[in-house]
Amino acid sequence: MNATRIIGLILIVAGIAALGTGGFSFTKETHQVKLGPIELSVKEKQNVNFPIWAGVAAIVVGGALLVFGGRKG
Template identity: 45%
Template sequence: MRILGIILIVVGVLMLIFTNISFTKEEKVVDVGPLEVNKKEKHTIDWPNYAGAIAVIGGIALVVLDKRRA
């Protein structure tokens, strides 16, 4: 449980620092012989700040509970 708690803390802190992820996806639209048409789409994944805070708090709780059990 301690390892899971540490992972949650790290992921939560990263979620608080980086509030979204943006990436570009290239898609082939037309491919007729030597002619090729591609389309680039920009995608963004957003998450709320409280999701990172919940992950950090949950991770801390797992680490503390694991120490009390041992």
């Protein structure tokens, strides 16, 4: 299996994962005020959504790399 087919397989798996999860969330801590030894911070939960078209495009491109990746010339 050459590198092109491996990349195609990775793209297919990533596209399926993107469609399955829809996105992810993380907590971001920001420092709002620092007054001497006292520091106030705020924790914000942020969501990152994967577009459906990006997941589908990754699957299509990965499939094309699997099919046409091994051909030479």
